[in-house]
Amino acid sequence: MIVRKETRVLVQGITGKQGTFWTEKMIGCGTQVIGGVNPKHAGTEHVGVPVFASARAAMEAAPFDLALMFIPPAAAKDAALDAIEAGAKTLVVLTEHIPLQDVLTMHAAAKAHGARIVGPNTAGIVTPGEGFAGIMPGHNPNIFQPGRVGVISRSGSLGTLVCLNLTRAGLGQSAFIGIGGDPVIGTSTREALEALDLDAGTDAVVIVGEIGGTMEEEAAEYARGMKKPVVAFIAGRSAPSGRTMGHAGAIVTGHRGTYNSKRSALEAAGVAVTDLPRDIAEAVASRL
Template structure:
């Protein structure tokens, strides 16, 4: 789930407005695009890349490590199914508002496959200096620069702010993993934490969570065994109980998902939880140089 230079990306929905815009940005950042998918324009070229009728057709002709989905909600399930059938290892699903029944079907299909999904409703993944996949400003050196802090975030906007602060603090990022804000996602906070723990470039982790669900509490169980320092910011501290926030997954239910329970779980295993996003970069900048510089 961490993008590496040389990995090839298939853009499903490349000829649409958003697909075109972000494909150009990805190319500018160094991401290696293998081509795109649009059944109605198969055989054409777009942005100098081949357009295929399906992901299955694409992998018969080009190598694809990752698929990214720029497809409307009602058609997203079939696009993910296509990428799974093609055997593509990582599928980045940017689409939000996918019907719940369709998301359940996607998860069922994933269980019988070798594919991993990031999202739905993710902003994508970024490896500064190598490339990005999704709708993050991965081509902007004022926001992203190579460094040693791995960033995990449900929110793309909060993730961008944290990465901007890290860059301004002179730290940079080893990788950004946007897990997505929907309640049924393929890659969890714990999954992303494990990936950064294994990553040799990552020396410290910035974990941006929010109220709702239990992913931060579950991640805390793994964080207990990590030697890399982790600092966290949890959004939604002032939200009243039962309030639905910007993400579909940010709903506090009785007995779980609250700001207090998440903070308590993380602090109990040695994770530093800060009160504001700006404090996160400041805290990491003050760690010993060998840990986060």
């Protein structure tokens, strides 16, 4: 789930407005984009790379590791299955509002084929100095700079703000992992935390969480045994119970998934939890 210079990326939906814009940005900062998919434009070139009729056709002509999906909700399941069955190791699913049954089918197929899904409703993944896949501004040096702080975020906008503050503080990032804000996602906060804990280029980790679900509590269980310092911010402290706030997954039911339960679990595990995003960089610097 950490993109590298050698990661070969296929862009599904490459010829659309967003697919075109972000593919150009990815290529411009070193991402190895091997091609794209659009059945109507198969056999042509777009932004300097070949366009294929399917992920299977792309895999035969130009093998890839990661499939990045600029695909509308109704077509997301078929695109994901195409990439998974073609042999993609990772799918970065930007799409939101995918029908739940389709999401479950995608996850089942990924598990059966040994693939990892990041998302749905993710902003993507970034490794400054190596490349990115998604709609995070990985091409912007004011926001992303090579460093040794890993960032995990359910929110793309909050993740961007945190990375901006880390860069301004002279810390930079080893990797950014946007896990997505839907209720059912393929990569959890804990799984992303485990990956960054094992990453030799990461010295500290920032978790940008939010109310809803129990991912932060589960991540706290793992953080308890980490030697690397972990700093967290949880959005939604003032959100009313029972109301979805922002992401579809940011809804509190009963006493589970509340701001207080998440903060208490993280602090009990030795994680420093800040009141505001602007305090994260200082908290990280003081623990490195």
